[in-house]
Amino acid sequence: MEILNIIQGxxxxxxxxxxxxxxxxxxxxxxxxxIWAPSAGNSQSWRFAVVTDPLLLHKIELVSPGLLxxxxxxxxxxxxxxxxxxxxxxxxxxxxxxxxxxxxxxNIMLYAHALxxxxxxxxxxxxxxxxAILGLPHSITPFFVVSVGYPEFTPKTPIRKKDVIWFNxxx
Amino acid sequence: MNINKDQRTKQIFxxxxxxxxxxxxxxxxxxxxxxxxxxxxxxxxxxxLTDILSCEGLDFPLLPVFRxxxxxxxxxxxxxxxxFVANLDSLVSDVISILANIQKEGTL
Numbered sequence: 001m002e003i004l005n006i007i008q009g010x011x012x013x014x015x016x017x018x019x020x021x022x023x024x025x026x027x028x029x030x031x032x033x034x035i036w037a038p039s040a041g042n043s044q045s046w047r048f049a050v051v052t053d054p055l056l057l058h059k060i061e062l063v064s065p066g067l068l069x070x071x072x073x074x075x076x077x078x079x080x081x082x083x084x085x086x087x088x089x090x091x092x093x094x095x096x097x098x099x100x101x102x103x104x105x106x107n108i109m110l111y112a113h114a115l116x117x118x119x120x121x122x123x124x125x126x127x128x129x130x131x132a133i134l135g136l137p138h139s140i141t142p143f144f145v146v147s148v149g150y151p152e153f154t155p156k157t158p159i160r161k162k163d164v165i166w167f168n169x170x171x
Numbered sequence: 172m173n174i175n176k177d178q179r180t181k182q183i184f185x186x187x188x189x190x191x192x193x194x195x196x197x198x199x200x201x202x203x204x205x206x207x208x209x210x211x212x213x214x215x216x217x218x219x220l221t222d223i224l225s226c227e228g229l230d231f232p233l234l235p236v237f238r239x240x241x242x243x244x245x246x247x248x249x250x251x252x253x254x255f256v257a258n259l260d261s262l263v264s265d266v267i268s269i270l271a272n273i274q275k276e277g278t279l
Contacts, residue, residue: 014246062189065197065212068245124204126196155249 006114011157013118015069016149025115026050026073026148033111034077037103040096043087046104047140049076059133064145066124071147075108076130077101082139101143108146118151179227186223190216207255211248214241214262233272237265 030048039046051057051074060074061067067074079101084092109119122145130142197212218241224230225238244258 012249014249062192063196065193065200065208065215068215124200124208126200129196153246155246158250 006110008157010109010113011118011151011154012120013069013147013149013151013154014120015151015153016071016118016147017152018070018072019150020052020072021117021148021150023050023052025117026052026075029108029112029115029117029148030075033107034075034104037100037107039100039103040092041087043084043092043096043100045080045083045087045092045097046100047078047080048104049078049134049136049142050074051076051134056133060125060130060145063129063133064122064125066122067145067147068120069147069149069152071120071149073148075146075148076134076142077105077108077144077146078136078140078142080139081141097141098143105144105146112148116150117148118154120147121145122147183223183227186226190219190223193219207248207252210259211245211255214244214259217241218245231269231272233265233269237262237269240265 027050030050034048035044035046051060052072057071057074061070079093079097081093081097084097086092088096105121109121112119123143125142125145127142130136130145131138131140134142136142194212194216197216201209201212218238221230221234221238221241225234240258240262244255244262247254247258
């Protein structure tokens with residue numbers, strides 16, 4: 001697939017088929033795409049929890065109001081904030097960690113789309129509850145949850161605003 | 172699957188406890204979220220309640236259509252406020268139809 005087809009063809013999927021996604025593919029989404037995102041100061045302080053256990057998925061759904069469509073897998077993109085601070089100073093945990101996690105999420109979603117998988121990134125979950133469910137240590141903070149699965153319904157493409165760009169000085 | 176009354180009661184209990192968890196977490200998260208997400212979460216809870224009713228065989232003739240319209244409304248929130256509001260209005264029409272079926276208490 002052409003890169004622009006992948007970028008423009010990706011939709012946020014909020015309804016999935018129950019078919020499971022194989023573990024090799026899920027691993028590849030992280031190791032072949034996610035960790036190849038830019039990382040401020042090459043800190044690579046991100047961490048990725050891949051969740052496929054049905055009971056864990058169910059519990060996470062209960063504390064993640066933005067998570068829709070019963071996905072068969074989740075990739076929880078976390079940051080080790082202690083490591084982020086060590087590498088990026090105070091800007092590390094405050095801003096760079098979020099930016100890095102977001103760029104990793106986009107890589108994962110684009111590669112998933114190229115593989116025929118649907119995804120949706122959400123931030124509408126309770127951080128503390130998710131940490132407790134996944135047994136994450138205090139230093140590992142979840143920033144995004146990416147649902148992964150085979151789409152049952154693909155929403156239509158929203159119109160993109162074009163008046164968002166200018167050249168040189170602000171107009 | 173043949174399950175006895177005790178098991179059914181436990182299942183309903185668990186589903187309702189889970190719904191309470193969902194509502195509480197939603198309430199907390201909504202403090203920081205888009206204002207449209209308030210009505211969205213309420214509609215999602217309505218959907219979850221209709222699912223519980225259906226699972227327990229407590230559904231009524233209008234429920235499947237009502238459930239379908241709830242799903243449409245949930246999907247429409249990403250299309251923008253106008254579409255979401257139109258779908259919520261359509262759901263209110265469903266509610267009016269449901270209310271019209273109530274002749275007296277307990278006769279839905």
